[in-house]
Amino acid sequence: MRADEMCRQCCKKKIKEYAEIYQVPGERKEEVIREAEQYLDRAPDAWSAPRMVTGVLELMKEVSGNADPYERVKRDYNLLLLNMEEQICRRIHEAEDAFRAALQFAVTGNYIDFGALSEVNEDKLKELVEAYDQIALNPEELENLREELGRAGSLLYITDNAGEIVMDKICIRILKELYPGLEIKVLVRGEPVLNDATKEDAGLIGLDKIAEIISNESNVPATEYDQISDQAKDCIRDADLCIAKGQGNFEGLRECGYNIYYLFLCKCDLFVKRFQVEPLSAALRNELRM
Secondary structure, eight states: OOOOHHHHHHHHHTHHHHHHHTTOOHHHHHHHHHHHHHHHHHSOTTSOHHHHHHHHHHHHHHHHOOSOTTHHHHHHHHHHHHTTHHHHHHHHHHSSOHHHHHHHHHHHGGGOOTTTOSOOOHHHHHHHHHTGGGOOOOHHHHHHHHHHHHHOSEEEEEOOBTTHHHHHHHHHHHHHHHOTTOEEEEEEBSSOOTTBOBHHHHHHTTGGGTSEEEEOOOOSSSOOGGGSOHHHHHHHHHSSEEEEESHHHHHHHTTSOSOEEEEEEOOSHHHHHHHTOOTTOEEEEEGGGO
């Protein structure tokens, strides 16, 4: 998905925030901010917003020497959601429709996004979790997904953020119960970037105990199809269908032509306008029917 001018300006607005998070030395801060702005000005029109952000983050990392400033917040949200895991599983099993409930809970976790949001509020997250059954999912695509999973042999589940990945683990557990013959693989980020989930996060929460974890071998905060490894491309191509979480994965995979169900919360102005919804509304869309 090509970044438009709104995306470019949004990326620029976040440069100072990234300089603070990466703890860029004060004497270098203004210079680095100018370099980052110039980088965005030169970024090709064909690039997605996550691809643009990658260069900015690499610059911050190089100057500050701070490879993973989100390490602590990722761990904290992984542990927070792990403490809620069994309670959420019980609520799903008690729901009238466990399939829909699992997806509703999964999409609430997409709120934990330090790339799209300047502030992630723990109380707001708990509010979304408590009111999970009020989350509206496109009923037609929900039934399409249910039907396709029923006759599929393989699913690739493409994750987004740490913390959120616990909700993904829960969703995958439910899918394995509902579709015991379904082979499920999970795709994660190739290295630490923003608060995106990596193999380390998957191991911390025990996701590797229930599904094969594959790194996309990329430093882009998204699954950008032309930036990921051949193995990751093969997994997307060979799966009967994919579930891709988050706005970044939507931006990186849009128009790739594979059978992908996108599941995310609309968090930025562009997505709110594109889907004509209120902020933090859920989107469930299929790549082949958009």
